[in-house]
Amino acid sequence: MKQTQPKWKKDFPLDHAEEEHVSRREFAKFLVLTSFGLFIGNCWIAAKQWLRPKQQPPPDTLIGSLDEVRIGEMKQFHYPDEKSPAILIRLSKNELVAYGQKCTHLSCAVFWEGGSKITCPCHHGFFDVRDGHVLAGPPPRPLPRIPLKISDGRVYAVGWEV
Ligand code: FES
Secondary structure, three states, X not given: OOOOOOHHHHHOOOOHHHHOOOOHHHHHHHHHHHHHHHHHXXXXXXXXXXXXXXXXXXXXXXXXXXXXXXXXXXXXXXXXXXXXXXXXXXXXXXXXXXXXXXOOOXXXXXXXXXXXXXXXXXXXXXXXXXXXXXXXXXOOOOOOEOOEEEEOOEEEEOOOEO
């Protein structure tokens, strides 16, 4: 019995073994082109990074008057932009500290209720209120510290230390 070939086999007479065969030359060409593409991509990223304008430090921002925060109290504010919550803590008459309010673990809001610890309620993370370093829990880094300036009875945020 004679088998007839389907029409598509006559139109595209490729043997299956030949279809998957990749010659050394084709493979080398593929490697060269892929490497060239990666090289161009890296050059583009490097050029973009090099031409990017340098980040300016955030401008001094008024948090409020010194009288607004009594000793042992915390005040919330936003710094360096409206999307970044922060906390100002008055530890004593002349001792104020400020930190970004997002926990360095998974960004829950931290809070202070007096004492020596800033607390993150999500996974029981604790930070030292004096310098923001991690006391306990899963946070991998200290809280970002916000340097302060006090002038004419007003408190200003003047930077961002990660
Ligand atoms: Fe703060 Fe997990 S988000 S400890």
